[in-house]
Amino acid sequence: MMDWTDRHCRYFHRVLSRHTLLYTEMVTAPALVRGGALHLLDYSPEEHPVALQLGGSDPGELAEATRMAVDRGYDEVNLNVGCPSDRVQSGTFGAILMKSPDLVAACVEAMQSAAGDVPVTVKCRIGVDDQDPHVVLPDFIARLKAAGITRIQIHARKAWLQGLSPKENRDIPPLDYDLVHRMKAAHPDLHLSINGGIATLDAAMDHLKVMDGVMVGRAAYHQPYDILADADRRVYSVDNPVLTREDAVFAMEDYIGAHVAAGGKLAQVTRHMLGIFAGQPGARRWKRILSDGGHRDGASFDLLREALPPRAA
Incomplete structure (x- = not known):
């Protein structure tokens, strides 16, 4: 979710849900340690519980x-072993x-040695390229468990590092939910979450009959109300x-005012916030007005009032 789940996105999602765990976009350790990009750690206190996702x-x-994350008060530090983008591969990060x-x-x-009492977790794929997920994933989880990891988020698709774009890697490799469910049955002592292709809250609830958690990415971004409210x-x-x-829109008024x-x-x-009215009358007009006017000098919360569907204005 690089360039998506920034601090403004997370604040808005927290308006919709007080208890879901929010994850930052992936921040690379070199950017923080060598590049001094400490602004990437900024967040609002209202975002808790919030996890920092690291690449490296x-x-x-x-x-x-x-x-650095612990000093800033993050509730979890997550290592990304799932992102398939070219720029991540070139830095030996991700999948x-x-x-x-x-x-x-x-x-x-x-x-973990640096984190103290703050949990360190891992997000991974079920495998990459020609790996056999039914062999690789059980071994990978066992190695993480031996290293002291107790919480893992598993994207239920392979990642093809050559031949597929990051976007295609989110859709083309087939989902194997059954394999991830079997990992939970094999490791009742681990907190395992499932990710990938989960598009509704109902679908998330179905997975929670088996899994300890569900991580939702694109659907929570594009239809935030439907997933989080x-x-x-x-x-x-x-x-x-x-x-x-x-x-939910009006709950953002003070935050937006302070930002502007x-x-x-x-x-x-x-x-x-473009997806808040997804599937509702007036959604297209809402998106058009905000997209056209949001970059203009002097644009303020008044633009949101103008863009609201007529029944809500």
């Missing part, structure tokens, strides 16, 4: 980046690390009032 393959750098389980084990051991009640059994779509007053552009926030 150097145990020392990952340990240092983990210490290519599925081919180097010993290195991954060394990385997470270093991260009722998650507290259905997943966490917390009787929070479910906001209307319109109430500090010199930020309206579109930096509203680009993450």
